[in-house]
Amino acid sequence: CLQMAKTKVENKEMEVKEAAAQEVAEKTTEANAVAKKFADFKAFLEQEKVNGFQFLEVNETNKIFRSNLLIEGQTLPMFVVINDSVYTFIQVHLVTLTPEKKAKCMEFLNEMNERFSMLKYFVNHEGNLVLTCSVPSGNDKFDPALIVALIDQVRLHLLENYPQLMKKIWED
Numbered sequence: 001c002l003q004m005a006k007t008k009v010e011n012k013e014m015e016v017k018e019a020a021a022q023e024v025a026e027k028t029t030e031a032n033a034v035a036k037k038f039a040d041f042k043a044f045l046e047q048e049k050v051n052g053f054q055f056l057e058v059n060e061t062n063k064i065f066r067s068n069l070l071i072e073g074q075t076l077p078m079f080v081v082i083n084d085s086v087y088t089f090i091q092v093h094l095v096t097l098t099p100e101k102k103a104k105c106m107e108f109l110n111e112m113n114e115r116f117s118m119l120k121y122f123v124n125h126e127g128n129l130v131l132t133c134s135v136p137s138g139n140d141k142f143d144p145a146l147i148v149a150l151i152d153q154v155r156l157h158l159l160e161n162y163p164q165l166m167k168k169i170w171e172d
Contacts, residue, residue, distance in 0.1 A: 033139040037082045038063040044144030053080075071158045072166070078154075080147060088147060090133040090154055094165070097127050101169055105129075108168045112161070119157060129169075131158070 038057075045053055045065075056064040061084040068075045069092060081089040097105065102123050109121040109129075120132050133154055135147060 034061050034063055034082060034084050036139070037088070037137070037142045040142060041065065041080070041082065041144045041147065044148070048148070050148060069155050069158065071155070071162045074162075076158070078151070080151070086136060086138045088135045088137040088142070090135065090147065090151055092131045092154060092158065094129040094131060094162075095169060097123060097129055097169065099127070102127065105169055108165075112165070116157065116161075119154065 038055075042055060042065075045051075052067045054066040056066055058064060063082045065080040065082075067078050067080075069078045070076075077093045079089075079091045079093075081091060083089075106123075109123075112121050113119075118133060120134075121129065122132065123129050131154065133150055135150060137143065137147075
């Protein structure tokens with residue numbers, strides 16, 4: 001009976017070790033996939049002579065390319081977020097809203113979200129109004145040219161809609 005209990009404990013220890021090894025292998029695979037996407041995007045920008053990006057490595061599973069979009073005389077921070085999800089995110093930070101402005105604008109932002117299904121407006125915890133475009137980009141489907149093309153689409157969207165959005169935000 002003592003031998004059976006010892007064997008069960010040894011088997012459980014082996015299972016825990018195998019699970020830990022599997023977790024380490026998965027994290028390594030995810031980190032390698034993120035690093036490959038990051039390197040591919042960086043190489044594409046260099047090859048196509050697209051400049052104006054800063055490269056930020058937050059950690060192994062979160063890499064960011066930062067740039068700006070000039071819209072209506074405003075320099076808007078723009079980020080391409082590459083992480084261990086199946087998405088790559090294009091985000092543009094538009095303005096910081098007070099709680100009163102946020103409450104006033106939510107209906108309008110929801111209308112914008114309904115009209116433009118590939119783009120989403122949201123207000124983060126810090127009160128920043130963010131426009132985001134989520135691009136499916138699994139490890140074997142990551143396409144830097146598509147990301148750059150979508151950045152241009154986001155820019156065109158803002159050129160057309162930013163004045164109306166800002167008017168709504170700043171009206172009393």
